[in-house]
Amino acid sequence: MASGYARYLAAKTTVDDRALNRHVLAELRRLMPAGAPRVLEVGAGLGTMVARLMDWGAVGAGEYVLLDADRQLLDGARRWLSDWAVARDLRGELLPDGLQVGDLRVRLVHAELGRYLQAAHGALADVLIANAVLDLVDVPAVLPGLLRLLVPGGVYWFTINYDGETIFEPAHPHDDQVMRAYHRDMDERVRYGRPAGDSRTGRRLFHYLRAAGAPALAAGSSDWVVSAGPDGNYPGDEAYFLRSILSTIQNALRSREDRVEPGDLADWLAVRGRQLAAGELVYIAHQLDFAGRSPG
Numbered sequence: 001m002a003s004g005y006a007r008y009l010a011a012k013t014t015v016d017d018r019a020l021n022r023h024v025l026a027e028l029r030r031l032m033p034a035g036a037p038r039v040l041e042v043g044a045g046l047g048t049m050v051a052r053l054m055d056w057g058a059v060g061a062g063e064y065v066l067l068d069a070d071r072q073l074l075d076g077a078r079r080w081l082s083d084w085a086v087a088r089d090l091r092g093e094l095l096p097d098g099l100q101v102g103d104l105r106v107r108l109v110h111a112e113l114g115r116y117l118q119a120a121h122g123a124l125a126d127v128l129i130a131n132a133v134l135d136l137v138d139v140p141a142v143l144p145g146l147l148r149l150l151v152p153g154g155v156y157w158f159t160i161n162y163d164g165e166t167i168f169e170p171a172h173p174h175d176d177q178v179m180r181a182y183h184r185d186m187d188e189r190v191r192y193g194r195p196a197g198d199s200r201t202g203r204r205l206f207h208y209l210r211a212a213g214a215p216a217l218a219a220g221s222s223d224w225v226v227s228a229g230p231d232g233n234y235p236g237d238e239a240y241f242l243r244s245i246l247s248t249i250q251n252a253l254r255s256r257e258d259r260v261e262p263g264d265l266a267d268w269l270a271v272r273g274r275q276l277a278a279g280e281l282v283y284i285a286h287q288l289d290f291a292g293r294s295p296g
């Protein structure tokens with residue numbers, strides 16, 4: 001994946017910081033084993049979550065595995081995390097398969113999730129994390145295998161699961177048409193030869209988790225809310241984040257002329273682009289977070 005995607009994930013950090021549900025996070029902290037747990041994060045991307053959890057004092061020692069199907073992103077993660085550690089004055093050391101950050105050993109694993117679940121694995125994890133990932137996979141198919149990566153009674157924290165509602169303000173006459181088509185594209189997406197997405201993953205996770213014998217012990221909303229400050233500037237790199245969201249919608253719909261007229265899509269994108277440049281665009285995406293324990 002191009003480095004533009006790495007910049008999108010870095011820009012998303014401050015958006016996720018605000019969005020992550022604090023009630024569910026408190027439950028994660030309560031459930032988390034003391035000492036030096038073994039944490040596995042799937043679809044970890046650039047590794048911004050491990051940095052956040054160290055910043056927030058939720059993780060500090062043990063092993064933290066970043067698993068992702070995108071090798072370039074994992075290479076980027078090594079650099080991004082080592083720069084982050086330097087900025088925090090943390091003792092850091094690059095290792096052949098990852099890096100050491102203070103007392104935490106970060107390991108990078110390049111694997112596609114479906115294939116990873118089919119293979120045999122060594123040590124099980126105490127904590128399993130997936131942030132902004134489960135809405136990109138076939139949850140009923142992968143969830144039982146995912147939970148088997150945990151020790152019995154191990155802790156999961158599944159966050160930023162999209163739940164079928166996006167709001168752009170000010171309203172535009174083509175909003176409903178564009179979002180309906182975009183959701184349909186998400187629902188029909190195939191990646192790595194498998195179904196890869198569900199625009200209503202958030203609400204469906206209540207049922208999927210229960211069916212897998214791991215009902216949520218805490219759940220709550222983690223909506224992305226992005227708007228410019230009083231000076232008309234978006235915080236951090238969030239203008240880039242919004243540009244990426246608009247490009248994602250454009251790329252998904254550009255060949256879907258049966259769903260959105262090219263002229264309507266072009267008009268919608270042009271208006272949204274001008275509103276973004278003027279600091280007038282507000283973006284809200286509804287998402288849900290969950291924490292609980294694996295069966296047993």
Ligand SMILES: C[S@@+](CC[C@H](N)C(=O)[O-])C[C@H]1O[C@@H](n2cnc3c(N)ncnc32)[C@H](O)[C@@H]1O
Pocket residue numbers: 009012042043044045046047048049067068069070073111112113114130131132133136137192
């Ligand atoms: C939206 S990004 C989120 C990245 C990171 N969790 C974050 O929040 O910044 C989704 C990530 O999941 C990875 N991914 C998607 N499908 C995957 C799969 N089937 N197996 C492994 N990784 C996958 C992508 O490469 C990407 O890094």
